[in-house]
Amino acid sequence: MKVLIVGGSPRAKGNTDTLLSSMRDELERNGVSTTLAFLRDYSINPCVGCEQCRTDKTCSRFLDGMHLLYPEIESAEGLVLASPTYNYNITPMTKAFIDRMYPYFNFSEPRPGPYSSRLADRPRVAATVGICEQNEASEMGVTMPALTEPLRPLGYTICDQVAITGHFQRGSVREDTAANERVRAAARHLVHELHST
Numbered sequence: 001m002k003v004l005i006v007g008g009s010p011r012a013k014g015n016t017d018t019l020l021s022s023m024r025d026e027l028e029r030n031g032v033s034t035t036l037a038f039l040r041d042y043s044i045n046p047c048v049g050c051e052q053c054r055t056d057k058t059c060s061r062f063l064d065g066m067h068l069l070y071p072e073i074e075s076a077e078g079l080v081l082a083s084p085t086y087n088y089n090i091t092p093m094t095k096a097f098i099d100r101m102y103p104y105f106n107f108s109e110p111r112p113g114p115y116s117s118r119l120a121d122r123p124r125v126a127a128t129v130g131i132c133e134q135n136e137a138s139e140m141g142v143t144m145p146a147l148t149e150p151l152r153p154l155g156y157t158i159c160d161q162v163a164i165t166g167h168f169q170r171g172s173v174r175e176d177t178a179a180n181e182r183v184r185a186a187a188r189h190l191v192h193e194l195h196s197t
């Protein structure tokens with residue numbers, strides 16, 4: 001059983017990294033093998049909508065870092081996707097990662113019409129994590145739905161959406177016991193769901 005953990009913060013050793021490190025520890029403590037990928041370490045172009053993936057079944061427009069992640073996505077039953085809030089939304093690199101999962105869709109002609117995802121070949125479970133500076137959850141804007149909703153049609157069952165507020169300084173969330181326990185609980189829930197699917 002494997003979980004791919006994807007971090008979408010441009011800031012190394014920041015709050016997103018800290019929460020994902022807690023999640024990875026908890027997942028591994030529960031016997032799950034993990035791959036932790038920080039998107040800032042990959043060069044991922046934004047999707048340009050060329051639609052060539054409709055015939056090629058992969059992205060042949062860009063031979064970039066996303067091709068290192070495709071095999072990880074496919075081989076992992078679990079996914080954790082996290083982003084800090086940037087202007088009420090996810091970061092551009094997180095959005096690019098999500099959009100570059102578009103080749104997994106099979107679309108029928110004529111369009112628009114029914115579609116399916118090749119990632120629905122087996123049960124897959126995901127948890128999403130967002131973190132922002134302000135204390136009010138409303139200050140996250142669309143961060144949580146932007147992280148979560150695209151994963152459903154791709155074939156993931158969502159087991160948790162963890163929204164952490166009130167952290168600005170790099171890594172300040174390390175001292176936030178409640179926040180760390182929330183992500184650790186989400187990790188345990190993910191393991192439980194992976195075992196029951």
Ligand SMILES: Cc1cc2nc3c(=O)[nH]c(=O)nc-3n(C[C@H](O)[C@H](O)[C@H](O)COP(=O)(O)O)c2cc1C
Nearest residue numbers: 009011014015016084085086087088132133134168
């Ligand atoms: C460009 C930019 C935009 C931001 N926009 C918001 C925002 O809309 N709401 C908010 O509460 N925090 C906002 N923040 C603060 C970050 O979400 C916060 O500092 C977070 O802890 C950063 O996570 P990281 O350390 O993983 O990068 C913004 C930060 C930056 C750099």
